[in-house]
Amino acid sequence: MNTREITVTVNGRKRTVNVEVRRTLADFLREDLGLTATHLGCEHGVCGACTVIVDGHTERSCTQLAVQADGREITTVEGLATGDGELHPVQQALRDNHSFQCGFCTPGFVMTIYGMCEDKKAGRPVPCSRTEIREELSGNICRCTGYQSIVDGTEAALAGTAGKES
Amino acid sequence: MAGGSAISGLVGARVHRKEDRTILTGTGRYVDDVQARGMLHAHFLRSTVAHGRITSIDVDEARKVEGVVRVFTGADMSAITEDLSFAQPIPGLHSPSYPAIAHDVVRFVGEPVALIIAESRYIAEDAAGLIEIDYDILDPIMSTTAGLADGATELFGDVPGNVVHTDEQLFGDIEAAFSQADHVVEQSLDQHRWACNPMETRGGVATYETGSGQLVYEASTQTTHTLRFLLAGWIRQPIHQFRVTANNIGGGFGLKFSAYREDVAVCAAAKAVGGAVKWVEDRNEHLVAAGAAREEQLTLQAAVKADGTLLGLRVTMKLDAGAYPINPPATVYAGLVRTTLPGPYKLPAYHFQHHIVATNKASYISLRGPWAVETLVRERLMDKIAETCGISPVEVRTRNLITLDDQPTKMITNVTLENVTAAETFQKLVEMVDLDEVRRQQEAARAEGRLLGFGVGTFIEPAPGTQEFWAAVGFPFGSEPCRIRIEIDGKVTAFTPQTPHGQSHETTLSQLIADELGVGFDDIRIVYGDTDATPFSMLGTGGSRAATMASGAAVYGARELRKRVLEIASHMLEASVEDLQIADGVVSVKGAPGASVPMGQIAMGCWLAPDQMPPGTNTEMEFVADYDGEGGGFSQASHACWVEVDQQTGKIEVQRFLVVEDCGKMINPAVVEGQVIGGIAMGVGGMLLEHSAYAEDGQYLTATFMDYLMPSAPELPEIEIEHMEFETDKVVGSRGVGEGGTVLAPAALLNAIDDALAQVGRPRITETPITPTRMLELLGVIEKE
Numbered sequence: 024m025n026t027r028e029i030t031v032t033v034n035g036r037k038r039t040v041n042v043e044v045r046r047t048l049a050d051f052l053r054e055d056l057g058l059t060a061t062h063l064g065c066e067h068g069v070c071g072a073c074t075v076i077v078d079g080h081t082e083r084s085c086t087q088l089a090v091q092a093d094g095r096e097i098t099t100v101e102g103l104a105t106g107d108g109e110l111h112p113v114q115q116a117l118r119d120n121h122s123f124q125c126g127f128c129t130p131g132f133v134m135t136i137y138g139m140c141e142d143k144k145a146g147r148p149v150p151c152s153r154t155e156i157r158e159e160l161s162g163n164i165c166r167c168t169g170y171q172s173i174v175d176g177t178e179a180a181l182a183g184t185a186g187k188e189s
Numbered sequence: 190m191a192g193g194s195a196i197s198g199l200v201g202a203r204v205h206r207k208e209d210r211t212i213l214t215g216t217g218r219y220v221d222d223v224q225a226r227g228m229l230h231a232h233f234l235r236s237t238v239a240h241g242r243i244t245s246i247d248v249d250e251a252r253k254v255e256g257v258v259r260v261f262t263g264a265d266m267s268a269i270t271e272d273l274s275f276a277q278p279i280p281g282l283h284s285p286s287y288p289a290i291a292h293d294v295v296r297f298v299g300e301p302v303a304l305i306i307a308e309s310r311y312i313a314e315d316a317a318g319l320i321e322i323d324y325d326i327l328d329p330i331m332s333t334t335a336g337l338a339d340g341a342t343e344l345f346g347d348v349p350g351n352v353v354h355t356d357e358q359l360f361g362d363i364e365a366a367f368s369q370a371d372h373v374v375e376q377s378l379d380q381h382r383w384a385c386n387p388m389e390t391r392g393g394v395a396t397y398e399t400g401s402g403q404l405v406y407e408a409s410t411q412t413t414h415t416l417r418f419l420l421a422g423w424i425r426q427p428i429h430q431f432r433v434t435a436n437n438i439g440g441g442f443g444l445k446f447s448a449y450r451e452d453v454a455v456c457a458a459a460k461a462v463g464g465a466v467k468w469v470e471d472r473n474e475h476l477v478a479a480g481a482a483r484e485e486q487l488t489l490q491a492a493v494k495a496d497g498t499l500l501g502l503r504v505t506m507k508l509d510a511g512a513y514p515i516n517p518p519a520t521v522y523a524g525l526v527r528t529t530l531p532g533p534y535k536l537p538a539y540h541f542q543h544h545i546v547a548t549n550k551a552s553y554i555s556l557r558g559p560w561a562v563e564t565l566v567r568e569r570l571m572d573k574i575a576e577t578c579g580i581s582p583v584e585v586r587t588r589n590l591i592t593l594d595d596q597p598t599k600m601i602t603n604v605t606l607e608n609v610t611a612a613e614t615f616q617k618l619v620e621m622v623d624l625d626e627v628r629r630q631q632e633a634a635r636a637e638g639r640l641l642g643f644g645v646g647t648f649i650e651p652a653p654g655t656q657e658f659w660a661a662v663g664f665p666f667g668s669e670p671c672r673i674r675i676e677i678d679g680k681v682t683a684f685t686p687q688t689p690h691g692q693s694h695e696t697t698l699s700q701l702i703a704d705e706l707g708v709g710f711d712d713i714r715i716v717y718g719d720t721d722a723t724p725f726s727m728l729g730t731g732g733s734r735a736a737t738m739a740s741g742a743a744v745y746g747a748r749e750l751r752k753r754v755l756e757i758a759s760h761m762l763e764a765s766v767e768d769l770q771i772a773d774g775v776v777s778v779k780g781a782p783g784a785s786v787p788m789g790q791i792a793m794g795c796w797l798a799p800d801q802m803p804p805g806t807n808t809e810m811e812f813v814a815d816y817d818g819e820g821g822g823f824s825q826a827s828h829a830c831w832v833e834v835d836q837q838t839g840k841i842e843v844q845r846f847l848v849v850e851d852c853g854k855m856i857n858p859a860v861v862e863g864q865v866i867g868g869i870a871m872g873v874g875g876m877l878l879e880h881s882a883y884a885e886d887g888q889y890l891t892a893t894f895m896d897y898l899m900p901s902a903p904e905l906p907e908i909e910i911e912h913m914e915f916e917t918d919k920v921v922g923s924r925g926v927g928e929g930g931t932v933l934a935p936a937a938l939l940n941a942i943d944d945a946l947a948q949v950g951r952p953r954i955t956e957t958p959i960t961p962t963r964m965l966e967l968l969g970v971i972e973k974e
Contacts, residue, residue: 045311059222060215062439064388065472069894072388100215114213118205121859124691124867126212127388127439133213157902164894166388166440167691168863169870170902 029093033058034102042089049073051089052099060100060130064164071163074131074138075099081138100130103137113137113180122176124167132163136177149181156181199700199710203859207695207715217437220392220409221469228394229258231455231468232313234303234320235478236295239331239549239887240344241324243293248303250319256312259462260320261304261454263292270457271423273450275514279663282354284514285345285547289423289453295324296344296512297551298889299478304454306462310469329549329887333486333507336546344512344547353510353545354520358527360601361538366501370492374577376570377488378562379956382509382881383874384481385556386899387690389439391479392469393452395459402427406456407434411445411688412729417720419448419516424456435718438690442871443555444479445690446731447515476897477889481881482556484509485526487566492538497578497585501538504530506562508543511550517664519545519553524662525560525651528602532567533611533649533825534589539601549887555731557871558650558928561935568646568936572943573953582645582940583619590615590647593915604658606649610915611825614849615647617911618827621847627831635948640834641844642948644940647827648933652733652852652925655821668818669734670724671742673702674811675750677796679774679789680712683746686726687739688718692864692927694735697856698743705747706754707771708788724813733824733925736852741816741921749814753807757791760803822917824924826850828869828937834945836968839961841877841942843906850929851913854922858912861926866908868930874900876935880958942967 030039033056042051049066052058052075061084064072068086075084076098103111110118113136123129139159143149150159156177157170165173211217248260267288274286290301303320307313328342335341336351344351367373393408404426410416413433421428438445451468459466470479485508492501506526510519523543531539575585590612591598597607624643631641651658659666672684683702687694699713716722728734755766758776762769762784770779777785792810794801799808831845848865855861878898882890891897916922935957943953946967954967965971 043311053221054224057224059219059224062215062219062389063221065894067472067893067895070388070472070899100213104214108210110210110213118209118213121203121206121209121863123209123212124693124863125388125440126208126217126437126691127219129212130215133215153907154903157905160902162901164388164899164901166386166442166871166899167867169866169868169905169908171866171905171908172859172863174902 027090029090031092032096034098044088044090046089047085048087048089048092049084052084058099058101062127062130064128069164070128071135072128072131074134074163076134076138079141081135100133103133112183113140116180117176120172120176120179122168122172128163128165132165132173135160135163136180139177140180143181153178198704200704200856201854202857204696204700204710204857206693207699208693219389219437219439220394220407223394223407223467225396225465228465228467229306229308229462230310230313231458231466232305232310232317233301233451233474234305234317235474236291236298236300236302238295238324238326239298239329240327241295242327243291243295243302244323244325246303247321251305251316254312254316254319256308257305257316258308259306259458260316261290261458263288263290263302266290266304266454266457267292269461270453271425273423273453275516275518277518279518279520281356282518282520283348283352284518285347287450287513289450289457297549298887299474299551301450301454304458306458306466331548331883331885331887333509333544333546333548336548337544344549348547351547353514353547354523355544357540357542359540361501363501363503363538363540366538367492370500371495372493372577374491374493374570374574375489376566376573377955378566378569379486380483380562381957382481382484383879384476384881385442385444385554387440387442387444390470390472390475391445391449391451393455394465394467395456396465397459397463399463403430403432404456404460405432405434407436408452409438409445410435411441411690411731413688413718413720414686414725415727415729416448416452420452420456423453424460426456426460433720435688438688441690442557443559443731446555449515472894473892476892478551480511480515480552480554482554482559483562483875484553485562487562489566489570491570491574493574493578495578497574497580497588499534499536499589502536503540504542506543508545509548509550509553510545511548511552513552515552515554521662521664522559524664526563528604528658528661529560529651530563530567531600531602532564533591533609533647535591536601550883557868558932561932564646564648564932565936565939569939569943572940581624583624586615586647602661604655604661608915608917609649609823609825610851610913611647611649611827614825614851614913615827617913618645618829618847618849621911622829631948640836640945640949642832642834642941642945644937644944645827645829646933646936646940648825650733650824650925650929650932652824652928653737653818653821654823666821667727668815669726669738669742670813670815671739671746672724672811672813673743673746673750675754675788675792677793679708679787679792681706681708682714682716683743684716684723685739686723686729687735688729690730692730692735693857693860694739697860698739700856701740701743702747705744706751708774712774733927736856736923736925737821737921738816738818740856740923741818742814744921745816746812746814749812750810754788754791757803757806758786760806761786819919819921822924824852824926824929826929826933828933830937830941832938832941832945834942834964836970839964839968841959841964843873843938846906846908848908849911849913850926851915852924852926854914854916855912856923862910864926865910865930868928869908869934870900870905872931872934873905873938876938876957877959878904
């Protein structure tokens with residue numbers, strides 16, 4: 024088995040791991056680090072369920088190798104909510120809008136929308152209209168919802184208007 | 190009491206979902222998230238030919254790969270399992286049994302031919318690449334026409350002429366209807382194969398405990414109990430030693446209603462290796478092998494009067510069943526189409542004939558409203574009748590629809606319609622659309638060289654249907670249990686046989702129980718997906734039953750426990766039961782808030798010292814309710830769809846989509862809307878984008894999401910919903926709403942496209958999907974291939 028040692032920072036925690044060179048980043052996160060929130064829906068880069076943030080960029084984790092992540096910083100859904108049960112404002116906005124149903128695609132959408140909100144914070148351009156939001160979400164597939172509730176949740180997340188628990 | 194709930198509070202409100210904290214934080218447990226010490230991984234090698242005889246299989250090199258634990262050929266697997274059989278005592282049904290892994294003949298591309306068990310999926314796939322198989326290629330049957338042709342190759346020894354089932358049924362005097370007709374209107378539709386494609390594919394983790402002999406299968410399934418009893422026999426596992434569980438399930442849409450040969454092989458493999466084996470199908474396997482739906486060809490002949498009144502209908506359906514039967518038997522699909530097709534219309538005479546044909550494709554499976562083609566062809570026929578008679582699509586429906594005033598009445602298929610409001614939803618829809626304005630806009634657009642289309646449709650949805658309905662279909666209409674328990678501290682646990690996978694049952698059932706019992710929403714937990722814990726039901730989550738059936742069971746269970754609590758409290762508080770109330774888990778005397786006792790105190794007494802509770806009271810704090818559905822009922826809706834067709838590219842843009850739906854009393858409008866919109870998205874995707882396509886030689890062509898196009902956010906319109914909530918005098922007034930969007934949306938959409946085509950003098954659609962290429966053919970821009 025051809026392996027290589029890599030060092031990655033995942034959700035703020037530095038990890039040095041010996042990893043098989045052919046292992047995908049998604050499998051590395053899920054199987055080796057036990058971070059199973061990142062889901063695999065197609066494993067060929069279309070459905071977006073495996074979306075994570077790599078060095079501030081929203082990326083697929085199924086179509087890159089773990090060794091490519093050496094020296095980089097990764098955020099997964101596990102890195103958003105704090106331990107005390109408080110949802111991240113993006114998650115709260117999506118909850119307020121009943122955005123999801125079965126939950127399988129959800130972590131990918133959460134990370135895509137989180138990425139948009141981070142872009143907004145950094146002053147980078149973000150989608151404004153619902154049509155633009157739909158375009159921006161086109162890299163994530165959801166089979167349950169028809170997307171309308173996810174667009175609602177994205178609007179709320181970008182506006183920063185997540186309500187309190189009802 | 191109308192509408193169902195003792196204390197109106199949470200029921201009817203847009204309550205936040207219980208499920209969301211888990212799914213938004215990624216802390217759910219889907220099958221692929223299961224990790225157990227020593228767990229092995231399964232990978233299936235699959236047939237590369239559509240039809241062939243296996244002449245040799247060599248797995249020696251695969252067995253030598255380091256990390257490979259076992260390799261099962263078909264013969265190896267058949268030595269430890271029974272063949273799968275879905276045969277039922279249905280006259281004329283030819284349901285061939287088949288092995289978990291093929292060892293003689295393969296009948297579709299993707300059929301399992303070997304199973305590799307290894308320390309990792311990577312290693313299992315490496316080993317699969319070393320297996321050598323030789324086939325003698327046989328002629329593939331790739332259409333119902335080919336299957337029915339004289340002298341066609343027969344796929345199975347016990348399916349004569351490849352006909353799995355054929356039948357015809359006559360209702361009323363069809364000859365008289367056609368002899369009285371002013372017009373005979375004909376229509377045909379060849380619907381393509383498309384698929385459920387839940388974002389989580391099929392999968393399961395089988396764990397065999399060699400000491401005790403117990404097997405646990407944690408599966409991605411819609412129905413734990415049925416999976417258990419089907420698998421137990423095939424894997425030779427005593428059923429009392431077999432537990433099937435399900436945790437989070439990433440969508441099903443009908444696919445996960447059946448048991449599959451992969452389930453059999455994985456469970457048998459776990460027993461053979463004495464440990465835990467995980468199988469999670471990848472998307473490529475899923476698209477190729479999991480099965481697909483909707484491949485039906487229908488021809489219709491309608492006898493109508495000059496004013497558009499329906500007199501009679503002759504229908505022939507051919508259904509492409511693929512190679513291997515699954516659950517339910519194909520006759521159920523045909524029965525559903527036949528029984529439902531007259532819909533909410535007056536129809537005096539009806540003849541329906543079907544042929545279910547075996548072909549060399551993956552199995553025909555359930556997909557969200559498996560009978561949907563009945564609505565698609567009927568609603569398209571209504572438009573053609575309108576055109577023939579020179580009346581509008583609105584007028585033709587209004588003249589034929591059964592209104593509330595006409596009910597109770599019987600469908601020609603012997604199903605009583607009562608409290609059915611399809612006509613009323615349609616009336617509301619029509620009020621919300623100015624048809625004259627639509628026509629003016631279309632005319633103005635044509636002047637600019639643009640092409641707009643508008644279509645409508647209406648239907649009824651057996652959600653859950655009635656006893657009579659299911660008897661006509663030939664499928665049992667079971668009651669639904671719910672076990673409900675007031676815990677020692679007054680909190681509540683309810684056990685449902687539902688296996689929710691996005692339908693929000695943890696939320697809706699908690700809303701119902703909270704209102705009935707007077708306990709907090711957060712003080713209720715819904716347990717599902719465990720055959721050791723939940724009461725038996727054959728159906729699990731499917732058939733849009735839960736809104737009525739699971740709700741009813743929860744309501745009746747909560748009411749019984751409420752009665753017990755109040756009787757005990759009436760002794761303790763020295764007040765009559767009628768004077769008591771329960772709020773936030775505390776029983777008190779109305780108007781005397783000081784006189785109260787927490788439910789937790791009553792429950793603790795009942796559990797720990799029942800002898801010391803008031804004599805003559807029932808201290809059992811657990812009860813299994815069984816709800817018969819109170820006769821059941823139907824949901825209904827009407828849709829309107831606006832499209833723009835790009836005449837240069839063939840692109841169809843759905844510009845606007847309006848829904849008027851009536852599922853009775855809504856438990857949670859946000860959940861209802863989610864189901865409706867999601868259903869419509871699936872229907873639109875199915876008609877415009879998705880195609881489980883085969884080449885003539887039987888190769889599967891759309892094996893990735895770059896070929897099988899799923900609708901993404903930009904392809905879908907904003908969907909507008911108007912709710913009607915017709916309430917009956919039944920305790921549970923809620924009807925299912927999970928499938929209807931997918932059933933009706935294709936009809937409204939295709940009618941809109943036909944409307945556009947008519948404006949430029951082009952003929953109607955006769956086959957789907959309506960891809961840009963097909964649209965350009967329909968427009969006459971390019972020649973049909």
